[in-house]
Amino acid sequence: MATALRNRATAVVIRDRKVLLVNHTGESQEFSMHGDGIIEDGELPIIADARELYEETGLRPTRIEYLLTYDTSIHKQVAFRIEAEGEVEIEPGEISAFVWWDQKEKLPMYSHVRGILEAMK
Secondary structure: OOOOOEEEEEEEEEEOOEEEEEEEOOOOOOEEEEOOOEOOOOOOHHHHHHHHHHHHHOOEEEEEEEEEEEEOOOEEEEEEEEEEEOOOOOOOOOEEEEEEEOOOOOOOEOHHHHHHHHHHO
16 A cells, blocks of 8 residues: 655745755754645645744745645655745754755755756756
C-alpha cells in the first residue's frame, strides 16, 4: 500500500537574484527553502506559507503567487513565489541559519531545492 505524501508549503523568496535558504534547528546541515512546515488541518497552503514565513523570519509577504507542486518520495511541496518586506530575523529554536543564495555557491541542500528551481525555468 502506498503511503500518502505529506503536504508542505514552500516559499521561494528571491531578492536581488538570490534565493532565501534556511537551516532548521535540529535537522541536518542541509539548507532548504523556507516554509517546509506542515500545513495545518483546514489551512490553505498559501496561508501556511505566509504565516510560517512571518513567524520564523519576520519577513512580511507583500505578494504571493503559486508556482508549482513538486513531489518528492515523501512530500508534496506546494511552492509559492513570495515577495516580502523587511529583514530576516530568525526565530531562535526554529531556524539556526539563513543565507541569500546566489545559486552558484556550493551549499549543502535538500534535493527538492534544486528541483523546484529547475522546474521554475
